[in-house]
Amino acid sequence: MKILISWLGKTDIDHMQVDKLAAIATLATKHTAPFDTVLILANAWEEHWHDYEKWLNKRLAVISRPAEVEVRQQSLSSPIDYVAIAAVMLRNLQALCQGDNQVYINLTSGTPAMTAMSVLIGQGMYQCHFLQAAPDNSVVEVRIPLDFAATYKKAVSTSVRNKVIAGPSLSSEFSRIAAESDAMKAALNKAAKLAATDLPALILGETGTGKELLATAIHAAGNRSAKPLKTINCGALPENLVDSILFGHVKGAFTGANNDHAGLFEQADGGTLFLDEVGELTPAVQVKLLRALQQGEITRVGDSKTRQVDVRVIAATHRQLATMVAEGTFREDLFYRIAVGVIELPPLRHRTADIPDLVKQIMAEINAVFSKQPDYKSKKISSSAIKFIATQPWPGNIRALWNALNRAVLWADNTELTVTDIQNATVDAVKTDESSPVVPEFVAGFDIQQYIDGIKENIVKAALDKTGGNKSKAAKLLGLANHQTLANWMKNLGIAEQ
Numbered sequence: 001m002k003i004l005i006s007w008l009g010k011t012d013i014d015h016m017q018v019d020k021l022a023a024i025a026t027l028a029t030k031h032t033a034p035f036d037t038v039l040i041l042a043n044a045w046e047e048h049w050h051d052y053e054k055w056l057n058k059r060l061a062v063i064s065r066p067a068e069v070e071v072r073q074q075s076l077s078s079p080i081d082y083v084a085i086a087a088v089m090l091r092n093l094q095a096l097c098q099g100d101n102q103v104y105i106n107l108t109s110g111t112p113a114m115t116a117m118s119v120l121i122g123q124g125m126y127q128c129h130f131l132q133a134a135p136d137n138s139v140v141e142v143r144i145p146l147d148f149a150a151t152y153k154k155a156v157s158t159s160v161r162n163k164v165i166a167g168p169s170l171s172s173e174f175s176r177i178a179a180e181s182d183a184m185k186a187a188l189n190k191a192a193k194l195a196a197t198d199l200p201a202l203i204l205g206e207t208g209t210g211k212e213l214l215a216t217a218i219h220a221a222g223n224r225s226a227k228p229l230k231t232i233n234c235g236a237l238p239e240n241l242v243d244s245i246l247f248g249h250v251k252g253a254f255t256g257a258n259n260d261h262a263g264l265f266e267q268a269d270g271g272t273l274f275l276d277e278v279g280e281l282t283p284a285v286q287v288k289l290l291r292a293l294q295q296g297e298i299t300r301v302g303d304s305k306t307r308q309v310d311v312r313v314i315a316a317t318h319r320q321l322a323t324m325v326a327e328g329t330f331r332e333d334l335f336y337r338i339a340v341g342v343i344e345l346p347p348l349r350h351r352t353a354d355i356p357d358l359v360k361q362i363m364a365e366i367n368a369v370f371s372k373q374p375d376y377k378s379k380k381i382s383s384s385a386i387k388f389i390a391t392q393p394w395p396g397n398i399r400a401l402w403n404a405l406n407r408a409v410l411w412a413d414n415t416e417l418t419v420t421d422i423q424n425a426t427v428d429a430v431k432t433d434e435s436s437p438v439v440p441e442f443v444a445g446f447d448i449q450q451y452i453d454g455i456k457e458n459i460v461k462a463a464l465d466k467t468g469g470n471k472s473k474a475a476k477l478l479g480l481a482n483h484q485t486l487a488n489w490m491k492n493l494g495i496a497e498q
Contacts, residue, residue, distance in 0.1 A: 007110030253302025
């Protein structure tokens with residue numbers, strides 16, 4: 001099947017009204033091979049569309065070239081909106097360039113933007129033919145003297161060669177992240193590679209490991225850095241408002257919708273959408289999100305118009321998504337949609353080599369904030385305090401360290417933070433073993449004394465760690481009468497002397 005596709009131009013309309021040929025009619029009536037279909041894309045002069053179809057059909061019938069002529073409406077905010085024009089051409093050419101169809105594109109009608117997008121997409125993605133109508137109403141076969149695919153491959157090859165010669169490097173955005181440990185270096189290396197692509201990314205890690213910071217660095221180091229980065233905590237998405245928050249709404253769509261509102265997908269168009277704690281999404285929200293990611297288009301609540309969006313998605317979670325998929329609480333198709341480039345951030349206890357730099361960065365930020373207070377004297381931290389920090393488990397990771405250093409700066413009277421200052425600032429962070437449930441599971445054979453002894457053992461060990469093994473100080477910290485009472489506890493619990 002031979003198909004002619006063209007944008008509708010003002011000249012085509014004007015010439016139709018005086019029964020004269022313009023570009024579309026010239027190509028349809030004079031091309032060496034008759035067309036089976038003439039598809040005309042239009043975004044203006046709607047009152048003339050029916051008349052143009054009728055007129056061109058009559059012209060073709062007279063010369064025994066019957067064809068299916070259709071003027072098809074296209075939504076454009078402007079005839080020079082390259083993004084919207086490209087979306088229209090992609091959608092229509094994808095549908096037309098099937099099987100043995102031969103598609104011809106008219107380059108004469110329409111705006112320069114329409115012609116440019118027709119050439120780029122028709123030549124770069126599909127093996128289309130190109131036609132023009134000359135001033136004397138003759139048909140001109142156009143050959144585009146550029147192989148986009150070959151040119152792209154050559155450019156990529158050159159870029160890769162130059163990169164290999166130059167050696168590895170991290171964007172300045174990543175250089176701000178403390179990474180002396182091997183685990184963190186490996187994570188940033190993956191992040192730098194992902195930043196150079198538009199692939200979806202999934203960042204895994206415990207609470208407080210810096211997942212949002214890494215997502216921000218990936219966006220800032222990538223090709224979309226000039227476009228918006230929008231962030232949403234999926235755990236805070238109310239299910240009754242998720243459509244409006246993500247996809248927007250039109251005025252009057254529901255009670256309180258007093259104005260049109262662009263959702264996060266539209267706000268992030270051309271840029272990045274960071275879905276924090278994506279593992280908290282309800283099944284219903286997962287379905288709606290998957291649809292937007294698969295089709296690359298959204299519809300505002302209360303609207304019938306579909307909008308194209310170009311958004312890179314970076315997701316993050318502290319939960320085990322693979323386990324959730326196996327359990328059926330997270331959609332498998334959504335998981336594979338977002339888990340293309342996966343990065344796992346190590347917990348702070350596995351990157352102790354980064355502690356000194358992290359502490360210095362945090363102290364610099366804290367001093368900058370507190371410097372606004374009258375009579376505040378900038379504080380530093382002793383090397384022994386930094387070493388002490390490196391020995392702690394930090395179950396809340398960087399966020400917990402940040403809070404502890406803020407408390408230490410707030411409470412300390414001296415200008416240099418000591419081990420004691422850090423100990424005092426982290427006392428309230430002492431926790432039992434994370435594997436111990438807050439409420440025990442009551443099963444057959446449950447032994448309450450054994451359960452209580454387990455709690456006592458964890459707390460005693462934590463107190464001894466905080467006091468460097470000093471039983472008198474540990475006993476005082478635990479509220480015991482004296483160190484002998486603590487020694488008896490340690491003996492009964494089987495805790496060795498430190």
